[in-house]
Amino acid sequence: MTPDPISTYKPNEQELERASNSYLMSLIAVMAGMPLPIINLVATLIFYLGNRKSSWYVKWHCTQTLFSQLTLLIVNSIGFSWTLSVIFGSDILTNNYIGYMLTIVLFNLGEFIVTIYAAVQTRKGKPVSFWFWGTLTNMVCKPPIGSEGLNAPDIQTAYE
Amino acid sequence: MKAMLQFAAIVILFIATWFGFSRIDFVRIFHLNSINKKMERKIGDAIIDAIESGNDVIKSDSLDIIYNKIMSRLCSGTILNSDEIKLHLVKSDQINAYALPGNNIVINTRLIEKCDSASELCGIIAHETGHLELHHVMKRIIGETGISVITSMATNGNSVIAARIAKHLSTKAFERDQEREADAFAVKCLNAANIGKSGFENFMLKMAKTDGAIPDKLEWVSTHPDSKERVANIRSSKITSPKKYIQVLNDTEWAYLKKCAIQKQLVNSNLWK
């Protein structure tokens, strides 16, 4: 199995900081995103667009953040509209509804913890490739030619 | 490929967590139903008040005893509490019975006139009880009037709106799926109470036959269409029939109820002296 391209890239100090910031940005988004899921996306999208012209390393991390935020956006939006329907619409409070809300709280929490971990590790120069989202990011963000194989640190994988 | 597998794993994890949480009966643990029920009861009281202010309700202790007998029998095979469901006899030429919020069931005098036995009447009541127990009534009111009307009704008890809701619930049909569910509930309930489904079936057949003859008086038929199809469903129901059948009301009790309904007023009774 070949190592992820992200783990073989040698970033400079500024890249480390910006990549790490993309996770911090998403942390704020997770906190705000629970009541209003659209904030998730807007915050991450702004950061993503702002770093479009950055180096591949920074872009990779921003993309990974964007993907994980998109996933949360979907489940949170379902929870949000379900809540509206319970309060204002024809749905009633059911175990299914409460179960769903607890599940998304748990997933948001999981995302929160993993994101903190990723922010810290990325700052230290040890990139974290999320499960699924990392794989997806690798498919979208192709590394620049010639960057592979440079001083490969250990592969870190965060499970979420 | 790898991404697909990982995606599937995450989706499965998510659904498994959701399913796991849903097994916990939060609604019961945190008494969420009692909050809903309290609100529902208040709305129900406002609606019943509105109906009673029209002076169209026939009330007496003798009738209460009969209602009690009917409900405790209907609920005997279930976990339902028979005291919670209240019956109301309303003077009306419409053949109709309908469920109202707060576990109230209105029976029009004309419907009892059309019933040939107490078990036929029990069939209708069991069906309406189904609408209550399956939360069809509240779901529908919330869906059709919005929660703001409901909360204001629960706090102020607006009689105009209350009357309008009663009118709406008595003349507009439920969804077909809900009718099917209420029928299934009724059959289960009737069998468990040793009443049996044949009375319910008979009444529906009668209604199917008169279909079109006096359409303006047949509210129950107009809100409960497809009688023939429903009878077929009830007949083919696989729920086991009771081993023995027990009369719900004795002949004098049934005669008294029927007389009250036909004369649209209380009649003298020496049943319980």
Ligand SMILES: [Zn+2]
């Ligand atoms: Zn019905």
